[in-house]
Amino acid sequence: MNMETSHEHELLTATVRKFVDTEMMPHEDEVDRLGQVPEEIGRQIEARAHELGLFACNLPEEVGGGGLDLSAQRIIEQEFGKTTHALHSWAARPTEILLACEGDQREKYLLPCVRGEKRELFALTEPDAGSDAMGMKSNARRDGDDWILNGSKHFISGPCMPDFAIVFAATGADDTPRGPRKRVTAFLVDVGTPGFVCREGTRSVSYRGYKTFELHFDNVRLGPGQILGEEGRGFEIAGQWLGMGRIWVGASCCGKAERILDMATEWAANRRQFGQPIGSFQATGFRLADGAMNLRAANLMVTDAVARHRAGRMADQDAAMVKVFCSEMLGRIADDAVQIFGGMGLMEELPVQRLWRDSRLERIWDGTSEIQRHIITRSMLRPLGA
Ligand SMILES: Cc1cc2nc3c(=O)[nH]c(=O)nc-3n(C[C@H](O)[C@H](O)[C@H](O)COP(=O)(O)OP(=O)(O)OC[C@H]3O[C@@H](n4cnc5c(N)ncnc54)[C@H](O)[C@@H]3O)c2cc1C
Incomplete structure (x- = not known):
């Protein structure tokens, strides 16, 4: 689908906004209170996402996905960002890493995910290896043509x-000028495989x-067909898509910030103290003004990153800048909103505390x-040899 014209984007915005407003937001409080999405609500969202053509909209038409352009995907991420991940994740956008599936893997993993028959997890983080992903202990060793996988993820x-699950594990080490470096391989591991809990x-x-x-993973035996991409090239596969993932985090943060800022503005206009709307006190009004400025800047950064990606010139530091700026912008707006709402900002009966969490x-x-700041710093210092 070609979504390049602004009219089509406007229609898409209206469609997704209505979906979020009428079919997700009404369930937010219940989901937060229960700590889970009732199965029937999740399935309803999934079914509506199929009807609206939003399911797997991020994957190309050749594999049965929606084939939406980047601007359209940005709209979806931004509108979905206004509600909770617990709900909008049912309207699945399977990870693009699955496009690395080849041969039988396409029928077994990629296509069922596009059709909504299967769900995947992206499993990188470990109890002792979070930011330091290379510190992973999960490993796989060869046994004939098979691999034996051991380790844990959380x-x-x-x-x-x-x-x-798409599981990242060390399958050896390469010598590099900076010393040995783990070879990391991505494996496709079915739930139900013996030894996999x-x-x-x-x-x-x-x-x-x-x-x-x-x-x-306790001595999980995997055939050669369980490797996604090539042995030792797991990070390269993940890296192709991680950058865009960070842009989508930025877009989602902009959506949520817009919602929170609207709530705070309305409260500041209507809540009166000392005979005046609290928004007329500079301490409150300037919080709103700062929020509006930072939200606009964040939106422009997302637009810029989408344009860079489309032009094939988005670098790691571009994605890192968007991720830091948008998420920190959201954090400030959410915290300021709690302050503007005063005690009511922390009460369960209003959504502000939930959006803040x-x-x-x-x-x-x-x-x-x-870690994003490290990426940005590195891009500045490396060219100078530091
Ligand atoms: C709800 C949730 C869902 C998640 N989903 C997934 C998922 O689906 N798949 C997946 O693989 N992971 C997932 N994660 C993991 C997430 O990506 C990690 O939590 C994150 O990368 C940070 O790792 P960590 O929690 O181990 O923190 P740590 O790495 O222990 O970091 C703790 C603190 O130390 C700081 N720090 C660490 N190293 C440095 C450094 N070199 N310089 C400066 N500061 C540093 C960090 O910035 C942080 O402030 C999820 C996490 C959460 C909470």
Whole structure:
């Protein structure tokens, strides 16, 4: 589908906004209270996403996806960002890494995910290897043509129990001028494979109801057809898509910030103290003004990154800048909103506290703010030999 004209984008915005407003937001409180999405609600969202052509909209038409252009995907991420991940993740956008599937893998993994028959997890983080992904202990050793996988992953998230996981594990080490460097390989591992345990992990207070899973591998035997891409090239495959993922985090943060800022502005206009709307006190009004300025800047950064990617000149530091700026912008707006709402900002009966909790995760997942700043710094110093 060619979504390049602004009229089509306007229609898409209206469609997604209505979907979020009428079929997701009404369930937010219940999901937050229960700490889970009732199965029938998740399935309803999934079914509507199919009807609206939003399911797997990020994947190309050749594989049965929606084939939406980047601007259209940005609209979806931004509108979905206004609600909780626990709900909009049911309207799945399978990871683009699956496009690396070849031969039988396409029928077994990629196409069922596009059709909504299977769900995947992206499993990189480990209890002792978060920011330092290269510190991973998960490993696979050769046994004839097979591989034997051992290790553990945690914080691996998704809306519901998956059918398989894309698991990153060390399959050896290469000598480099900076010393030995792990060879990391991506494996497709089916839930139900002997030795593979996938169970729900601890609950996050951000996006309550969006599940995290713990994955344990105890001598899991995998055939050569379970490698995604080439042996030793797992990070290259992931890296092709991680950058855009960070841009989508930025777009999602802009959507949520817009919602929170609207709420705070309305409250500041209507809540009166000392005989005046609290927004007329400079301390409150300037918070709104700063929020509006930073939100506009964040939106422009996302637009710029989409244009860079389209032109084939987006670098790691571009994605890192968007991720840091947008997630920190959201954090400030969410915190200021709680302040503007005063005591009511912390009460469960209003959504502000929930949006504030949800916002907090955005500075942590997909690479923390500190790691993004390292990426930016490196891009500045490396050319100077430092
Ligand atoms: C709800 C949720 C869902 C998630 N989903 C997934 C998923 O689906 N798949 C997946 O693979 N992972 C997932 N993650 C993991 C997430 O990406 C990690 O939590 C994140 O990368 C940080 O790793 P960590 O939690 O181990 O923190 P740590 O790496 O232990 O970091 C702790 C603190 O130390 C700082 N720090 C670490 N190293 C440095 C450094 N060199 N310089 C400066 N500061 C540093 C960090 O910035 C952070 O502030 C999820 C996490 C959460 C909470």
